[in-house]
Amino acid sequence: MKINNLYMSLMVVLFSTNIAADGNHGDFYCYSTDPEVGDSALWAGEAIELFSQNKYAESIEVVDACFNVFATEAVIMQKELDAKKAKYPPVGRVTRNEKDKIHDNWAVNDVAMALWAKAVSLEEIGEIELAKKAYSQCIFLAHGRAWDPKGWFWNPAGDCINRAKKLIE
Numbered sequence: 024m025k026i027n028n029l030y031m032s033l034m035v036v037l038f039s040t041n042i043a044a045d046g047n048h049g050d051f052y053c054y055s056t057d058p059e060v061g062d063s064a065l066w067a068g069e070a071i072e073l074f075s076q077n078k079y080a081e082s083i084e085v086v087d088a089c090f091n092v093f094a095t096e097a098v099i100m101q102k103e104l105d106a107k108k109a110k111y112p113p114v115g116r117v118t119r120n121e122k123d124k125i126h127d128n129w130a131v132n133d134v135a136m137a138l139w140a141k142a143v144s145l146e147e148i149g150e151i152e153l154a155k156k157a158y159s160q161c162i163f164l165a166h167g168r169a170w171d172p173k174g175w176f177w178n179p180a181g182d183c184i185n186r187a188k189k190l191i192e
Contacts, residue, residue, distance in 0.1 A: 053089035063093045063133035070140040079144035086141040090134075097134035097164060104128070104166045112168050116175045125168045125176060135167025139179035143186065151190055158187035 055065040066089045073082035112125045125132065142157035161183035168176040 053092045061129060061133075063089075063130060063137075066093065067133040067137040067140070070137045074140040074144055077147075079147045082140050082144045086137045090137070093130060093134050093137075096130040097167075100128060100130045101164050101166055104131070109166065111166060111178075112176070114168065114176050114178050114181075122176075128166055128168070131164050131167040132169065133167075135161055135164035135179040136169045138164070139169070139183055142183060146186065146190070155187060155190055158183045158190070162187065 053066055054062045057065070060068070066085065070082045070085045073079075073085060112128070113121055117125065138157055138161035142154050142161055145151075145154035145157055162180050165178075165180045167179050169179050170176055
């Protein structure tokens with residue numbers, strides 16, 4: 024039990040430390056003006072969009088701009104799911120009910136997705152040590168799922184595990 028509490032304290036410290044944040048993130052705002060898009064979803068979506076355009080530095084900046092706004096809620100949500108020994112959400116195509124349950128974990132989902140974008144972006148620009156740290160943060164959010172526009176969910180933490188392994192082997 025003491026090890027688990029120590030681990031959780033360490034994770035809170037890791038999540039409260041914004042890796043390489045310099046506070047200069049242009050005109051990106053952390054809050055959505057669209058009632059159909061939540062704040063953290065806007066943030067994570069922008070990070071992914073920039074990543075998909077190979078704008079790695081910009082993706083990292085967007086993640087850093089709002090990380091501290093959303094990370095605490097994600098850690099709390101993950102800890103609660105772990106404490107309840109909640110079953111990990113499915114990946115792939117899911118039923119409507121499963122989709123709704125996955126969306127209930129909005130903070131874990133969005134922060135995991137944003138961290139994935141940051142970690143992979145850091146790796147792409149050769150910042151391997153920072154990428155390892157971002158991957159470790161992403162891995163912690165094991166209940167997070169990301170929606171693929173093709174119609175299915177995937178697991179950012181699982182992909183972060185695979186990518187991090189390659190960096191430490």
